[in-house]
Amino acid sequence: MPADPRAVLTRPAPAPQLTVTYGDHPDQVADLRWPAGSGPARPLVVVLHGGFWRVEYDRRHTDPLAAALAADGYPVAQLEYRRTGQPGGGWPGTFTDVLSGVAALPVLAAEALPGRVGAVAPILVGHSAGGHLALYVAATAAATVGGVLALAPVADLAEAYRRDLDSGAVAALLGGGPIEVPDRYAATDPRLLVPTRTRTVVLHGSEDLQVPVEMSREFVAEATAAGSDISLLELPGCEHFGLIDPESTAWPQVLDSLRSLHVDH
Structure with missing residues (x-):
């Protein structure tokens, strides 16, 4: 693992082959990467x-992760969405963007890459806040999602608000706390x-300083008790960014977890 875990955020990676649009806003786009080799769809x-x-x-900053997944034989789409601090970001634009993008991308990818994209719902790989968005899409639009790999997800917004993760990030996303905007949290x-009925695997490092691992433990325990098809793999010694770093010791477990969410046909 690199001396600076954040080094992966700026590490050069191969460029994507194509950028597609799923809406009219400049951030309603996704980068497509072709799968290596000539294996099955x-x-x-x-x-x-x-x-x-x-x-x-x-x-x-997910270019190294996406390039590594493509090198392993997966067709990959890196979804962009409107974010807080820009017009239309936060509630509700961030959420409508990811719902629209996830629904549209399988068709867009299949058109761009005939024969290499399976005719099934996509697997969502989300890291941190992206893990939250993956869990959200699976819970609210289950038919558009074939599985979720949530890497250190912000799986409990109310608790993240109470912990003041990233200095008010949840309040910025939703426009307030659970008391002010309870319907948005709901x-x-x-x-x-x-x-939720979508097969979900959660990976979280024990040394995560950005999103405490306790949040995933509690979320997965509650989801399991409610009947969700979900499991948690806690990685001893792993911090927040190792989960998206193909050069980290955690990476083989990330790949294994992704492979567990589908069967090649």
Whole structure:
């Protein structure tokens, strides 16, 4: 693992082959990456980036992750969406964007890459705030999602608000706290949307300083008790960014978890 775990955020990676649009806004786009090799068609993997939903962070920091998934034989789409700090970001634009993008991308990817994209719902791979968005889409539009790999997700918005993660990130996303805007939390907080019927694997490092692992432990325990098809893999010694770093010791477990969410046909 690199000395600076954040190095993956700016590490160069191969450019995507194509950018497609799913809406009229400049951020309603996704980058497509072709799968390496000539294996069977696989489900599209839609990558939802983190950054606490803020405009300062975009999909570029997931380039190494997305390139590595494509190198492993997956068709990949890196979904962009409007974020807080820009017009239309936050409630409700961020949420409508990811719902629209996830629904549209399988067709867009199949048109761009005939024969290599499985005719099934995509697998969502979301990191941090992107993990929250993946869980949200699966809970509210289950038919559009074939599985979720949530990497250090913000799985409990009310608790993230109480902990003041990233200095008010949840309040910026939803326009207030659970007392001020309870209906928005009820509609978007994964902890309040269980059970879900989408197969979900949660990975979280024990040394995560950005999103405490306790949040995933409590969320998965509650989701399991409610009847969700969900499991948690806690990675000892892993911090927040190792989960999206193909050069980290955590990466083989990320790949194994993704493979567990589908079967090649």
